[in-house]
Amino acid sequence: MxxxxxxxxxxxxxxxxxxxxxxxxxxxxxxxxxxxxxxxxxxxxxxxxxxxxxxxxxxxxxxxxxxxxxxxxxxxxxxxxxxxxxxxxxxxxxxxxxxxxxxxxxxxxxxxxxxxxxxxxxxxxxxxxxxxxxxxxxxxxxxxxxxxxxxxxxxxxxxxRKPRPALTDRERDILAQLATGLGNREIARALFISEATVKTHLRRIYDKLGVDTRAGAVAVAKEQRLLP
Missing domain, CATH: 3.40.50.2300 (Response regulator)
Structure with missing residues (x-):
């Protein structure tokens, strides 16, 4: 020094x-x-x-x-x-x-x-x-x-500069639940919707975020500050 x-x-x-x-x-x-x-x-x-x-x-x-x-x-x-x-x-x-x-x-x-x-x-x-x-x-x-x-x-x-994916309010709710580690059945119960509806929303979330796994969706959501 x-x-x-x-x-x-x-x-x-x-x-x-x-x-x-x-x-x-x-x-x-x-x-x-x-x-x-x-x-x-x-x-x-x-x-x-x-x-x-x-x-x-x-x-x-x-x-x-x-x-x-x-x-x-x-x-x-x-x-x-x-x-x-x-x-x-x-x-x-x-x-x-x-x-x-x-x-x-x-x-x-x-x-x-x-x-x-x-x-x-x-x-x-x-x-x-x-x-x-x-x-x-x-x-x-x-x-x-x-x-x-x-x-x-x-x-x-x-x-x-990258535009954030346009998630619906329901998709954001499901993504937030996903980030806590809940499974599809638990998410359905928490949001008072059917498990089939959860799966449908998850497919749309995966498409919008360009991922194919739950972990990938959470990682991208954190990276792009899409979670509450």
Missing amino acids: TEPAAGGPAPVRILVCDDHVVVRAGLLALLDSAPGIEVVGEAGTGEEALALAARLAPDVVLMDLQLGAGIDGVETTRRLTTGTATTGTATTGGAGRAPHVLVLTTYDTDADITRAIEAGATGYLLKAERPEELFAAIHAAAQGRTALSGPVAGRVMANL
């Missing part, structure tokens, strides 16, 4: 969370050479990241999405940005605020991007980015500014 000039701004305090030891070591070595950045800790699990954030008060948490056993990067992000760990312990960083989370991952699916942003991530970068882009994104995240990889920004804009 390059030391800040006398009287200059304090370095951005970083906590790195990645379950791959080799990747984490590479990030630490890379960030050590970055101007205005100070790595204050490293974590291999979401639970460890929450505990360290509560103790070290980083400005930014560099977060992978897939963390092996335990909670994933999205759930860890949600808990960090809301300022509480599982036990209710505060995870606030400097100036009494929750740390900003900058996702750094190899996954760029629409579902992953949407889940991370909805969980409160300030930025979303791919691991293929150049070091200079990563450094700039860290500084941007520390200031609360959005930082997105080019491909990610393109997907976000494309999804915003």
Whole structure:
């Protein structure tokens, strides 16, 4: 890490969370050479990241999405940005605020991007980015500014421009019930309709969403924010 000039701004305090030891070591070595950045800790699990954030008060948490056993990067992000760990312990960083989370991952699916942003991530970068882009994104995240990889920004804009499927009120009701894990019989009872009617509506929902499974319908509905 390059030391800040006398009287200059304090370095951005970083906590790195990645379950791959080799990747984490590479990030630490890379960030050590970055101007205005100070790595204050490293974590291999979401639970460890929450505990360290509560103790070290980083400005930014560099977060992978897939963390092996335990909670994933999205759930860890949600808990960090809301300022509480599982036990209710505060995870606030400097100036009494929750740390900003900058996702750094190899996954760029629409579902992953949407889940991370909805969980409160300030930025979303791919691991293929150049070091200079990563450094700039860290500084941007520390200031609360959005930082997105080019491909990610393109997907976000494309999804915003994409018209949402025109579902009827009844189809939305059934989709909401479907998302809770209910079967056709339970949905029929909950909505006071016949099971055959539920099946008819499901076929129409599948056609409109371009899927052929219940899980696929729920995934697309969450991705396109069609659920209540």
